Amino acid sequence: MQFHLNGFHPGDPDVQPAAEPPHSADLPETLDVLIAGSGPAGLVLAAQLCQFPSINLRIVERRAGRLMMGQADGIACRTVEMMNAFGLSERLLREAYWVNETVFWRPDKDARHCITRTGRVQDTEDGLSEFPHVIVNQARIQDYLLDSMRLSPRRLEPDYNLEVVAVERDEQGQYPIKVTLRRTDQARLGELVTVRTRYLIGCDGARSCVRTAIGQELRGDAANHAWGVMDALAITDFPDIRLKAAIQSASAGNLLIIPREGGHLVRFYVDLGDVHAQDRERVRNTSVEQLIATAQRVLHPYTLDVKEVAWFSVYEVGQRLTERFDDSLSTDGREREPRIFIAGDACHTHSAKAGQGMNVSMQDAFNLGWKLAAVLEQRSEADLLRTYSQERQPVAQELIDFDKEWSAIMGARPKDPEHPEDGGVEPAHLQDYFVRAGRYTAGVATRYHPAKLTAQPTYQHLAQGFGIGTRFHSAPVIRVPDAKPMQLGHIAQADGRWRLYLFADAAHTRLHDLCRYLVNDPDSILRLSTPADADVDSVLDIRAVLQQPHRSLRWELLPELLRPAKGRYGLIDFEKIFTADSAQDIFQARNIDRECGAMVLVRPDQYVAHVLPLDAHEQLTAFLRPILKTPNGG
Template identity: 70%
Template sequence: MQFHLNGFQAGDPELHPAGQTQLPIQPDAVDVLIVGSGPAGLVLAAQLACFPNILTRVVERRGGRLQLGQADGIACRTVEMFNAFGLAEKLLREAYWVNETAFWRPQADARQGIHRTGRVQDTEEGLSEFPHVIVNQARIQDYLLDSMLKSPQRLAPDYNLELTDVARDSHPTHPVLATLTHADGGQAVQVRARYLVGCDGARSKVRAAIGQQLRGDAANHAWGVMDVLAVTDFPDIRLKVAIQSASAGNMIIIPREGGHLVRMYVDLGEVTEHNRTAIKATRPEQLIAAAQRILHPYALDVKSIAWCSVYEVGQRLTDRFDDAVDGAGAAREPRVFIAGDACHTHSAKAGQGMNVSMQDAFNLGWKLAAVLQGRSPSSLLASYSQERQPVAQTLIGFDKEWSAMMGARPKDPLNPAAGGVDPAELQAYFVKAGRYTAGVATHYPPGPLTGQGTWQGLARGLVIGTRLHSAPVIRLADGRPMHLGHAATADGRWRLYAFADASGQALNALCHYLEHDPASPVRRFTAPGADLDSVLDVRAVYQQPHRELKVEQLPGLLLPRKGCFGLIDYEKAFAVDPASSIYQQRGIDAQQGVMVLVRPDQYIAHVLPLDGYRELEAFLQPVFIAQ
């Protein structure tokens, strides 16, 4: 973490200096209006709050902060994202870590009981440096809200405001007109925005305003969910557990943070027109009784219920996530976007909903910032729906299959004709699907922000279109062991990681080109007077141990002078960790070296040779506006 750049700053270093421009408390004209303060809305707000010159407003119909949320699973990929916001440490300290998953099914010779048939590592070894964790949605939102209050904007939601209408007109700068109503029945207010983002849930009014619909079918299978404090002799109560009983239904157990609370997803069976009303009216004591039957012969004594609900499994998706097509079917520049549950809904079994929603917002946030700051053309915003809608479609396909398997009865080895799912097959599918549940399965295809794989062989483990898979390095200037990916923060900058060739000459030549050539992206796209790394943050990884390298011999690009005092940034150069070489871990060509270009949302945009200057220029030219 870097601070004191423009003068000594006493107190909390996470409290950024307030922006110089005093913004009105409730502005009626904004750059971005965010509707909804759920996980997607707050990730977007936290991203935009980093930029003091972007006027952002968040409106929420609730009266204040969420006290108890429904979602709880935080995928490894989401923790990686939270680390870029400086929130991972707090999250990991408080959360329950999902280390292992156990599988239980009926005994072959005693079908009325259950026994453990498998116990596997929850996340594949080496998939991420962070674990899969569990923490209440309300706490996730608290982290983001606190981060926003410490940002240059000192941003906080305006509560008790509900969106009632959205319209686009020909206004030259703020063509989106939103009508808001106070919850206390006060006079309606109107806000003009350059862009509006609907993060207002499955009943989204923003989605309706842009003519989109959630399409899909319910699976006609109901589950009850409850967070409980209980006493039990079930031995795996502090593990994630998938249970298949012979005739009482299935159940998923997920321990919660704090060491005592447990979430139970209880199978309530098939839903028909005849029983739907009765199932929706399932009482807490009925859920407890169902859980007790599934756990037999183990006892379950529920002492307290913190929260419970009943829902039907369903996966739905909109055709697009923006208003880039008007009511007459004509193409136009997108100005209104939807994210999260407003454009896709998932079951709770695969833990996708909240995680995918926050990744939507992370994808959109840096693009909005780049356009509003004049660093990128507005055409960049079309890539949001183009990238995220197919991701949601793929994850819904996985979610359907996984939910169907979890809702099926176990196959009886003594009566195979009765059908069902083989518990061994369920366990095998869980292991196979680990990349989806960890959140690292997203792979953007070649496009405007994702290059072709011509030089992929130079870094086989850093795959174009996937998130940067971090690995350990040693920071050269202070000898600090760290992960390379942790050098990046959610500040809207692109990263160029240059892995040195065997001699180091190609790396030195690259640094000289980037620093001095007028055609280089650093020179061409950085505004006059701005820090040299304000658009493209270049960092280098050397092959030698850090004690064999000399800071004073680094290229000038890796020791940039920054801020009002021209202080030197010593955190641009790294060496391999001798205990775990990043070159070997990520399949980097040690003879030739490689450039790895990474987008602000941590996804790899391109892999290029160290002398691929023109290819780098050609790729970035449509992304940025020359300064």
């Protein structure tokens, strides 16, 4: 973490200098961005945009205050990586339950009315991420993001007791979106408020008013299988109560057990079976006592004595998706600049079995947030915003396809060896599918296809472990000036900057030539895109990783670009140069060409955009020039 760049300031370095104008109690007449909904997607988006003092934004929420109990709980490895960019991963990991292993139970072959353990696997394969899969209440995740907003330059707090009731778009002026909001608090119930905004983002859930306003509709399979879910404090002799457990009983249904944070709380997903039209109302009215009784039957011969239920709900599995996540197509079929966007449950819904709903929703917002900031801060053209729907809608479709298969397997009864003709799922198949799907459930299987922000894999062989279109897979390095062991990926903050990692060639000649080009050539993307009065890394943050042991290097002889003077005093940045860690050599771990080296260009949302040779100077500029505005080069 870096601070004191522009002068010494005592106190908590997480508290950033406040922006002007300060946050006010009343909504202003005009905004740059209005976010509807303070769920995980809305808060990630708000926390991202809060990092930019020049952006005037607000987030409205129909509820009266912060969420106290959340529905979602699983935090994928990829989401922890994202939370690290916001400076929130340490707090999350300290509080959360770590999912280390998963166990599988099925009917005992000699006594089918009892269950027995049939398998035990590592939850996440080694090397998939430096972070674990964890469990923490959605409300706590939202608390972390709310704190990040409060400490940001915007000092942002949600405006509670306000819901969107109408949206109109015209093409006049700077603020083409007119939003009508209705107050939901008793003191001013029904009072209408109007605001105009440059951009509107609907994170307002499955019944989204914003989605309806842009003519989008959730389409997909009707819900036909029900599950009950409860968070409980209980006494039990079931031996795997502190492990994630998938349990199939012979006749009582299935059960998924997810231990919760704190060492005592446990979440039970209780299979309520298929739902038909004639009994849908009955299933929806399932009581918590019925959920407990079903869980007790599934766990036989083990006992379950529930002492307290903190929260419970009944829901039906249904996977639905909208065609687009923006309003780039008008009601009369004309293409136009997107101004209204939807994220999270507003554009895709699914079951909780895959544990990806909240995770994918937050990644929606992370994808959109840096793009909105780049456009509003005039670092990129507005056309960049078209890539949000183009990238995220296919990801949501993949989630739904996976969720359908996984939910079907989880909801199926176990196959009876004595009556195979009755169908069902082999417990071994359930375990095998879980292991094969590990990359997906960890959140690291997303790959963006070649397009404006993702290059063709022409030079992928130079750095095979940094797959173009996939998230940047961190690895250990040593920071040269202070010999600090650290994760390379952890230098990336949610600050909207692109990262260019230079993995040095064996002789360093290509590395030195590239740095000279970037600094001196008037056609280099660094010179073209960096504003004249800004720090050299304000748009493109360049870091180098060398192969030699850190003690053998002379830092003062390395390129000046990697030792930049910054801030009002021209202080030297000592955090740009790294070497491979002998305990896990990043060149070997990520299969980087040692002789030639490589450039790895990474987007602000931590996805690899391009891999290039160190001497591909013009190709780097050619890729980034359509993305970044060039105030110094026309």
